[in-house]
Amino acid sequence: MRYLTANLIYSAHTGFVKNGVLVMNNNGVVEELLHPEKAAAYSLQTEFFDGVLCPGFVNAHCHLELSHLRGAIAPHTGFAGFAKELIPKRNQYGDQEITAAAAAGCAELYNGGTQAVGDIANTTHSFHAKLHSPLRVHTFIELLALNPALAGKVMESGKALLNECPQPASLTPHAPYSVSPLLLQSIAASHHAMPLSIHNQESRAENEFFETGRGRVNELYEFLNIDISWFTPPGTNALRSTLPHLLTQRPLLLVHNTFTSLADLQWAETQHKNLHWCFCPNANLYIENTLPDFMQFYRQGVRCCIGTDSLASNHSLSILDELKVIAAHAPEIPLATLLQWATANGAAALNIAEVGSFTPGSSPGVILLRGVDEHTGISADASVERIY
Numbered sequence: 001m002r003y004l005t006a007n008l009i010y011s012a013h014t015g016f017v018k019n020g021v022l023v024m025n026n027n028g029v030v031e032e033l034l035h036p037e038k039a040a041a042y043s044l045q046t047e048f049f050d051g052v053l054c055p056g057f058v059n060a061h062c063h064l065e066l067s068h069l070r071g072a073i074a075p076h077t078g079f080a081g082f083a084k085e086l087i088p089k090r091n092q093y094g095d096q097e098i099t100a101a102a103a104a105g106c107a108e109l110y111n112g113g114t115q116a117v118g119d120i121a122n123t124t125h126s127f128h129a130k131l132h133s134p135l136r137v138h139t140f141i142e143l144l145a146l147n148p149a150l151a152g153k154v155m156e157s158g159k160a161l162l163n164e165c166p167q168p169a170s171l172t173p174h175a176p177y178s179v180s181p182l183l184l185q186s187i188a189a190s191h192h193a194m195p196l197s198i199h200n201q202e203s204r205a206e207n208e209f210f211e212t213g214r215g216r217v218n219e220l221y222e223f224l225n226i227d228i229s230w231f232t233p234p235g236t237n238a239l240r241s242t243l244p245h246l247l248t249q250r251p252l253l254l255v256h257n258t259f260t261s262l263a264d265l266q267w268a269e270t271q272h273k274n275l276h277w278c279f280c281p282n283a284n285l286y287i288e289n290t291l292p293d294f295m296q297f298y299r300q301g302v303r304c305c306i307g308t309d310s311l312a313s314n315h316s317l318s319i320l321d322e323l324k325v326i327a328a329h330a331p332e333i334p335l336a337t338l339l340q341w342a343t344a345n346g347a348a349a350l351n352i353a354e355v356g357s358f359t360p361g362s363s364p365g366v367i368l369l370r371g372v373d374e375h376t377g378i379s380a381d382a383s384v385e386r387i388y
Protein backbone atom coordinates (compact mmCIF):
# COMPACT_ATOMS: atom_id res chain seq x y z
CA MET A 1 0.00 0.00 0.00
CA ARG A 2 1.21 3.57 -0.70
CA TYR A 3 -0.08 6.68 1.03
CA LEU A 4 0.41 9.68 -1.24
CA THR A 5 -0.07 13.22 -0.04
CA ALA A 6 0.48 16.64 -1.62
CA ASN A 7 -0.40 20.30 -1.23
CA LEU A 8 -3.54 19.51 -3.22
CA ILE A 9 -5.11 16.35 -4.56
CA TYR A 10 -7.62 16.78 -7.39
CA SER A 11 -10.34 14.38 -8.42
CA ALA A 12 -13.51 15.33 -10.29
CA HIS A 13 -15.72 13.63 -7.68
CA THR A 14 -14.22 15.57 -4.75
CA GLY A 15 -12.72 18.73 -6.27
CA PHE A 16 -9.46 19.81 -4.61
CA VAL A 17 -8.60 18.14 -1.31
CA LYS A 18 -5.98 20.08 0.66
CA ASN A 19 -3.41 17.88 2.42
CA GLY A 20 -5.47 14.77 1.70
CA VAL A 21 -4.02 11.27 1.49
CA LEU A 22 -4.50 9.07 -1.55
CA VAL A 23 -4.34 5.38 -0.64
CA MET A 24 -3.17 3.21 -3.55
CA ASN A 25 -2.73 -0.55 -3.41
CA ASN A 26 0.23 -2.28 -5.03
CA ASN A 27 -1.74 -3.01 -8.21
CA GLY A 28 -2.34 0.69 -8.89
CA VAL A 29 -5.96 0.53 -7.71
CA VAL A 30 -7.36 3.39 -5.63
CA GLU A 31 -8.36 2.25 -2.13
CA GLU A 32 -9.48 5.60 -0.80
CA LEU A 33 -8.97 9.36 -0.94
CA LEU A 34 -8.80 10.46 2.71
CA HIS A 35 -9.53 13.96 3.94
CA PRO A 36 -6.80 15.26 6.31
CA GLU A 37 -8.92 14.85 9.47
CA LYS A 38 -9.55 11.20 8.72
CA ALA A 39 -5.93 10.60 7.65
CA ALA A 40 -4.67 12.14 10.92
CA ALA A 41 -6.56 9.49 12.89
CA TYR A 42 -4.28 6.82 11.40
CA SER A 43 -0.54 7.00 11.71
CA LEU A 44 0.27 6.54 8.04
CA GLN A 45 3.70 6.41 6.41
CA THR A 46 2.88 9.07 3.84
CA GLU A 47 4.93 10.16 0.83
CA PHE A 48 4.69 13.92 0.30
CA PHE A 49 4.72 15.52 -3.17
CA ASP A 50 5.14 19.23 -3.76
CA GLY A 51 2.41 20.10 -6.27
CA VAL A 52 -1.01 18.78 -7.30
CA LEU A 53 -1.72 15.05 -7.51
CA CYS A 54 -4.25 14.28 -10.20
CA PRO A 55 -5.62 11.17 -11.94
CA GLY A 56 -3.86 10.32 -15.21
CA PHE A 57 -5.06 12.36 -18.18
CA VAL A 58 -7.50 11.06 -20.76
CA ASN A 59 -6.60 11.99 -24.32
CA ALA A 60 -9.96 11.84 -26.07
CA HIS A 61 -8.66 12.31 -29.62
CA CYS A 62 -5.43 11.07 -31.14
CA HIS A 63 -4.23 9.38 -34.35
CA LEU A 64 -1.27 7.24 -33.24
CA GLU A 65 -0.91 5.78 -36.74
CA LEU A 66 0.22 9.24 -37.96
CA SER A 67 3.04 9.56 -35.40
CA HIS A 68 5.68 9.09 -38.11
CA LEU A 69 4.65 12.45 -39.60
CA ARG A 70 5.96 14.65 -36.78
CA GLY A 71 7.29 17.82 -38.43
CA ALA A 72 6.55 16.51 -41.94
CA ILE A 73 3.61 18.78 -42.79
CA ALA A 74 3.84 22.56 -43.15
CA PRO A 75 1.87 24.51 -40.52
CA HIS A 76 -0.80 27.17 -41.16
CA THR A 77 -1.89 26.01 -44.62
CA GLY A 78 -5.52 25.58 -43.59
CA PHE A 79 -7.46 22.33 -43.58
CA ALA A 80 -7.39 21.76 -47.37
CA GLY A 81 -3.68 22.54 -47.59
CA PHE A 82 -3.01 20.21 -44.66
CA ALA A 83 -5.03 17.34 -46.14
CA LYS A 84 -3.39 17.78 -49.57
CA GLU A 85 0.01 17.29 -47.96
CA LEU A 86 -1.04 14.59 -45.50
CA ILE A 87 -2.83 12.21 -47.87
CA PRO A 88 0.13 11.46 -50.18
CA LYS A 89 2.75 11.70 -47.41
CA ARG A 90 1.17 9.25 -44.95
CA ASN A 91 1.83 6.37 -47.36
CA GLN A 92 5.40 7.26 -48.28
CA TYR A 93 6.82 5.31 -45.32
CA GLY A 94 7.39 1.62 -44.70
CA ASP A 95 5.14 -0.36 -42.37
CA GLN A 96 7.94 -0.82 -39.87
CA GLU A 97 8.61 2.90 -39.62
CA ILE A 98 4.90 3.62 -39.11
CA THR A 99 4.41 0.94 -36.44
CA ALA A 100 7.61 1.94 -34.60
CA ALA A 101 6.47 5.58 -34.53
CA ALA A 102 3.06 4.48 -33.20
CA ALA A 103 4.81 2.60 -30.38
CA ALA A 104 6.92 5.67 -29.60
CA GLY A 105 3.69 7.70 -29.61
CA CYS A 106 2.14 5.35 -27.02
CA ALA A 107 5.23 5.78 -24.81
CA GLU A 108 5.09 9.57 -25.22
CA LEU A 109 1.43 9.58 -24.17
CA TYR A 110 2.02 7.40 -21.12
CA ASN A 111 5.16 9.21 -19.97
CA GLY A 112 3.35 12.54 -20.41
CA GLY A 113 0.76 11.47 -17.84
CA THR A 114 -1.93 10.04 -20.12
CA GLN A 115 -3.74 6.95 -18.85
CA ALA A 116 -6.34 6.41 -21.55
CA VAL A 117 -6.71 7.41 -25.18
CA GLY A 118 -9.43 7.57 -27.80
CA ASP A 119 -7.48 6.76 -30.95
CA ILE A 120 -8.56 7.02 -34.57
CA ALA A 121 -7.48 4.25 -36.95
CA ASN A 122 -7.77 3.91 -40.71
CA THR A 123 -5.26 1.04 -40.81
CA THR A 124 -3.90 -1.70 -38.52
CA HIS A 125 -0.59 0.18 -37.96
CA SER A 126 -1.30 1.26 -34.36
CA PHE A 127 -3.00 -1.95 -33.13
CA HIS A 128 0.08 -3.83 -31.94
CA ALA A 129 1.61 -0.82 -30.16
CA LYS A 130 -1.62 -0.09 -28.29
CA LEU A 131 -2.06 -3.73 -27.29
CA HIS A 132 1.40 -3.79 -25.70
CA SER A 133 1.11 -0.39 -24.02
CA PRO A 134 -0.09 0.25 -20.44
CA LEU A 135 -2.58 2.78 -21.89
CA ARG A 136 -6.30 2.06 -21.76
CA VAL A 137 -7.53 2.48 -25.33
CA HIS A 138 -10.72 2.90 -27.26
CA THR A 139 -10.05 2.65 -30.99
CA PHE A 140 -12.32 4.45 -33.43
CA ILE A 141 -12.26 2.74 -36.83
CA GLU A 142 -12.75 5.77 -39.06
CA LEU A 143 -14.85 5.60 -42.23
CA LEU A 144 -15.07 8.05 -45.13
CA ALA A 145 -17.18 8.22 -48.29
CA LEU A 146 -19.23 11.25 -49.27
CA ASN A 147 -20.86 9.31 -52.09
CA PRO A 148 -23.83 7.35 -50.66
CA ALA A 149 -23.31 4.65 -53.32
CA LEU A 150 -20.10 3.65 -51.50
CA ALA A 151 -21.65 3.38 -48.01
CA GLY A 152 -22.16 -0.41 -48.08
CA LYS A 153 -18.64 -1.13 -49.34
CA VAL A 154 -17.05 1.21 -46.79
CA MET A 155 -19.05 -0.36 -43.95
CA GLU A 156 -17.82 -3.80 -45.00
CA SER A 157 -14.14 -2.80 -45.05
CA GLY A 158 -14.62 -0.99 -41.72
CA LYS A 159 -16.07 -4.11 -40.13
CA ALA A 160 -13.14 -6.17 -41.45
CA LEU A 161 -10.68 -3.73 -39.82
CA LEU A 162 -12.76 -3.74 -36.63
CA ASN A 163 -12.49 -7.54 -36.46
CA GLU A 164 -8.71 -7.26 -36.58
CA CYS A 165 -8.60 -4.73 -33.75
CA PRO A 166 -7.56 -6.30 -30.42
CA GLN A 167 -8.85 -3.41 -28.27
CA PRO A 168 -12.39 -2.18 -27.61
CA ALA A 169 -13.31 -0.45 -30.86
CA SER A 170 -16.22 1.04 -32.77
CA LEU A 171 -16.86 2.31 -36.28
CA THR A 172 -16.91 6.11 -36.50
CA PRO A 173 -17.42 8.76 -39.19
CA HIS A 174 -14.50 11.01 -40.24
CA ALA A 175 -16.15 14.41 -40.72
CA PRO A 176 -19.40 15.92 -42.03
CA TYR A 177 -17.91 16.77 -45.44
CA SER A 178 -16.56 13.24 -46.00
CA VAL A 179 -19.50 11.04 -44.96
CA SER A 180 -22.96 10.68 -46.52
CA PRO A 181 -26.18 10.66 -44.47
CA LEU A 182 -26.58 6.97 -45.37
CA LEU A 183 -23.12 6.09 -44.04
CA LEU A 184 -23.71 8.19 -40.89
CA GLN A 185 -26.92 6.30 -40.20
CA SER A 186 -25.28 2.91 -40.80
CA ILE A 187 -22.43 3.78 -38.42
CA ALA A 188 -24.81 5.16 -35.77
CA ALA A 189 -26.78 1.90 -35.87
CA SER A 190 -23.69 -0.27 -35.28
CA HIS A 191 -22.15 -1.31 -31.91
CA HIS A 192 -24.78 0.27 -29.70
CA ALA A 193 -22.97 0.67 -26.38
CA MET A 194 -19.77 2.14 -27.86
CA PRO A 195 -18.85 5.82 -28.21
CA LEU A 196 -18.81 7.68 -31.53
CA SER A 197 -16.49 10.48 -32.63
CA ILE A 198 -16.54 12.93 -35.54
CA HIS A 199 -14.32 15.86 -36.50
CA ASN A 200 -16.60 18.89 -36.32
CA GLN A 201 -16.33 22.41 -37.76
CA GLU A 202 -12.54 22.39 -37.79
CA SER A 203 -12.52 24.95 -40.59
CA ARG A 204 -14.79 27.68 -41.92
CA ALA A 205 -14.77 25.83 -45.25
CA GLU A 206 -16.79 22.94 -43.81
CA ASN A 207 -19.73 25.17 -42.93
CA GLU A 208 -19.44 26.92 -46.31
CA PHE A 209 -19.55 23.58 -48.15
CA PHE A 210 -22.88 22.65 -46.55
CA GLU A 211 -24.36 26.14 -46.70
CA THR A 212 -23.47 27.07 -50.30
CA GLY A 213 -21.55 24.16 -51.89
CA ARG A 214 -18.55 26.45 -52.43
CA GLY A 215 -15.15 26.91 -50.77
CA ARG A 216 -12.00 24.92 -50.03
CA VAL A 217 -13.68 21.52 -49.53
CA ASN A 218 -14.10 21.50 -53.33
CA GLU A 219 -10.38 22.19 -53.71
CA LEU A 220 -9.69 19.03 -51.73
CA TYR A 221 -12.06 16.87 -53.79
CA GLU A 222 -10.54 18.27 -57.02
CA PHE A 223 -7.07 17.37 -55.71
CA LEU A 224 -8.31 13.84 -54.92
CA ASN A 225 -9.89 13.64 -58.38
CA ILE A 226 -13.26 12.75 -56.87
CA ASP A 227 -16.30 14.04 -58.75
CA ILE A 228 -18.84 15.57 -56.35
CA SER A 229 -20.85 17.47 -58.96
CA TRP A 230 -23.88 15.45 -57.82
CA PHE A 231 -23.64 16.94 -54.29
CA THR A 232 -26.46 19.33 -53.37
CA PRO A 233 -25.66 21.52 -50.37
CA PRO A 234 -28.41 21.15 -47.75
CA GLY A 235 -28.21 24.89 -46.92
CA THR A 236 -27.55 24.40 -43.20
CA ASN A 237 -24.06 24.31 -41.72
CA ALA A 238 -21.89 21.20 -41.20
CA LEU A 239 -23.06 20.38 -37.67
CA ARG A 240 -26.74 20.99 -38.36
CA SER A 241 -26.57 18.85 -41.52
CA THR A 242 -24.86 15.98 -39.71
CA LEU A 243 -26.13 15.65 -36.15
CA PRO A 244 -29.71 14.62 -37.08
CA HIS A 245 -28.21 11.42 -38.59
CA LEU A 246 -26.33 10.57 -35.37
CA LEU A 247 -29.14 10.76 -32.84
CA THR A 248 -28.41 7.79 -30.59
CA GLN A 249 -27.97 7.34 -26.84
CA ARG A 250 -24.27 6.65 -27.47
CA PRO A 251 -21.63 9.12 -26.29
CA LEU A 252 -20.73 11.34 -29.27
CA LEU A 253 -17.44 13.24 -29.34
CA LEU A 254 -17.48 16.37 -31.48
CA VAL A 255 -13.82 17.08 -32.12
CA HIS A 256 -12.34 20.59 -32.71
CA ASN A 257 -15.45 22.86 -32.74
CA THR A 258 -13.33 25.79 -33.89
CA PHE A 259 -16.17 27.32 -35.93
CA THR A 260 -19.09 26.27 -33.71
CA SER A 261 -21.28 29.25 -32.82
CA LEU A 262 -23.18 29.68 -29.58
CA ALA A 263 -26.42 29.03 -31.48
CA ASP A 264 -24.97 25.78 -32.88
CA LEU A 265 -23.84 24.67 -29.43
CA GLN A 266 -27.22 25.38 -27.82
CA TRP A 267 -29.10 23.73 -30.68
CA ALA A 268 -26.88 20.61 -30.60
CA GLU A 269 -27.40 20.20 -26.86
CA THR A 270 -31.17 20.14 -27.39
CA GLN A 271 -30.81 17.46 -30.09
CA HIS A 272 -28.42 14.96 -28.47
CA LYS A 273 -28.30 13.99 -24.80
CA ASN A 274 -24.79 12.53 -24.71
CA LEU A 275 -22.55 15.10 -26.43
CA HIS A 276 -18.87 15.64 -25.57
CA TRP A 277 -17.06 18.67 -27.00
CA CYS A 278 -13.41 17.77 -27.53
CA PHE A 279 -10.72 20.44 -28.00
CA CYS A 280 -7.32 19.90 -29.65
CA PRO A 281 -6.01 23.48 -29.50
CA ASN A 282 -2.43 22.88 -30.61
CA ALA A 283 -3.65 21.17 -33.79
CA ASN A 284 -6.00 24.11 -34.45
CA LEU A 285 -3.05 26.48 -34.14
CA TYR A 286 -0.94 24.23 -36.37
CA ILE A 287 -3.48 23.87 -39.18
CA GLU A 288 -5.82 26.87 -39.13
CA ASN A 289 -3.98 29.13 -36.67
CA THR A 290 -7.35 29.70 -34.98
CA LEU A 291 -8.84 28.51 -31.70
CA PRO A 292 -12.35 27.62 -30.54
CA ASP A 293 -14.15 30.08 -28.25
CA PHE A 294 -13.38 28.11 -25.07
CA MET A 295 -15.28 30.59 -22.87
CA GLN A 296 -18.46 30.01 -24.86
CA PHE A 297 -18.35 26.30 -23.97
CA TYR A 298 -17.32 26.96 -20.36
CA ARG A 299 -20.16 29.43 -19.79
CA GLN A 300 -22.72 27.00 -21.18
CA GLY A 301 -21.50 24.33 -18.73
CA VAL A 302 -21.38 21.64 -21.42
CA ARG A 303 -19.17 18.55 -21.19
CA CYS A 304 -15.75 19.33 -22.66
CA CYS A 305 -12.72 17.08 -23.01
CA ILE A 306 -9.22 17.31 -24.45
CA GLY A 307 -7.27 15.60 -27.24
CA THR A 308 -3.96 16.15 -28.95
CA ASP A 309 -4.90 15.09 -32.50
CA SER A 310 -1.89 13.55 -34.27
CA LEU A 311 1.80 14.32 -34.49
CA ALA A 312 1.14 15.33 -38.12
CA SER A 313 -0.49 18.48 -36.72
CA ASN A 314 1.07 18.81 -33.28
CA HIS A 315 4.54 19.09 -31.78
CA SER A 316 3.76 16.74 -28.88
CA LEU A 317 1.16 14.31 -27.54
CA SER A 318 0.96 16.14 -24.21
CA ILE A 319 -2.43 16.94 -22.67
CA LEU A 320 -0.66 19.41 -20.37
CA ASP A 321 0.55 21.32 -23.47
CA GLU A 322 -3.08 21.53 -24.64
CA LEU A 323 -4.24 22.79 -21.23
CA LYS A 324 -1.54 25.49 -21.32
CA VAL A 325 -2.98 26.87 -24.57
CA ILE A 326 -6.52 26.96 -23.16
CA ALA A 327 -5.31 28.52 -19.89
CA ALA A 328 -3.40 31.21 -21.81
CA HIS A 329 -6.39 32.11 -24.02
CA ALA A 330 -9.17 31.69 -21.45
CA PRO A 331 -7.60 32.40 -18.04
CA GLU A 332 -11.08 32.77 -16.48
CA ILE A 333 -11.63 29.02 -16.69
CA PRO A 334 -10.77 27.60 -13.24
CA LEU A 335 -8.01 25.02 -12.84
CA ALA A 336 -10.49 22.47 -11.45
CA THR A 337 -12.60 22.77 -14.63
CA LEU A 338 -9.58 22.30 -16.89
CA LEU A 339 -8.50 19.23 -14.91
CA GLN A 340 -12.03 17.83 -15.11
CA TRP A 341 -11.97 18.29 -18.90
CA ALA A 342 -8.59 16.50 -19.03
CA THR A 343 -9.57 13.56 -16.79
CA ALA A 344 -13.13 12.52 -15.85
CA ASN A 345 -14.86 14.10 -18.85
CA GLY A 346 -12.61 12.26 -21.31
CA ALA A 347 -13.22 8.99 -19.44
CA ALA A 348 -17.00 9.53 -19.70
CA ALA A 349 -16.74 10.36 -23.40
CA LEU A 350 -14.78 7.18 -24.08
CA ASN A 351 -16.92 5.07 -21.74
CA ILE A 352 -13.89 3.89 -19.73
CA ALA A 353 -15.11 3.78 -16.13
CA GLU A 354 -11.81 2.73 -14.50
CA VAL A 355 -9.92 5.94 -15.31
CA GLY A 356 -10.35 9.69 -14.88
CA SER A 357 -10.92 9.98 -11.11
CA PHE A 358 -9.72 8.69 -7.74
CA THR A 359 -12.94 6.80 -6.96
CA PRO A 360 -12.26 3.64 -4.91
CA GLY A 361 -11.69 0.59 -7.09
CA SER A 362 -10.58 2.55 -10.15
CA SER A 363 -7.08 2.47 -11.69
CA PRO A 364 -6.61 5.94 -13.16
CA GLY A 365 -2.84 6.32 -12.70
CA VAL A 366 -1.47 9.12 -10.54
CA ILE A 367 0.35 12.16 -11.93
CA LEU A 368 2.04 15.07 -10.20
CA LEU A 369 1.53 18.54 -11.66
CA ARG A 370 4.02 21.25 -10.77
CA GLY A 371 3.64 24.91 -11.72
CA VAL A 372 -0.15 24.80 -11.36
CA ASP A 373 -2.13 26.67 -8.73
CA GLU A 374 -5.79 26.70 -7.71
CA HIS A 375 -5.85 30.51 -7.90
CA THR A 376 -3.33 31.42 -10.61
CA GLY A 377 -3.98 28.41 -12.89
CA ILE A 378 -1.47 26.72 -15.18
CA SER A 379 1.85 28.46 -15.74
CA ALA A 380 3.70 28.27 -19.06
CA ASP A 381 6.45 26.18 -17.44
CA ALA A 382 4.11 23.74 -15.66
CA SER A 383 5.31 20.15 -15.74
CA VAL A 384 3.90 16.67 -15.24
CA GLU A 385 5.48 13.58 -13.70
CA ARG A 386 3.95 10.12 -13.50
CA ILE A 387 3.83 8.77 -9.93
CA TYR A 388 1.79 5.61 -10.60
Ligand SMILES: [Zn+2]
Nearest residue numbers: 063199309310
Ligand atom coordinates in the same frame (compact mmCIF):
# COMPACT_ATOMS: atom_id res chain seq x y z
ZN1 LIG B 1 -8.25 14.18 -35.77
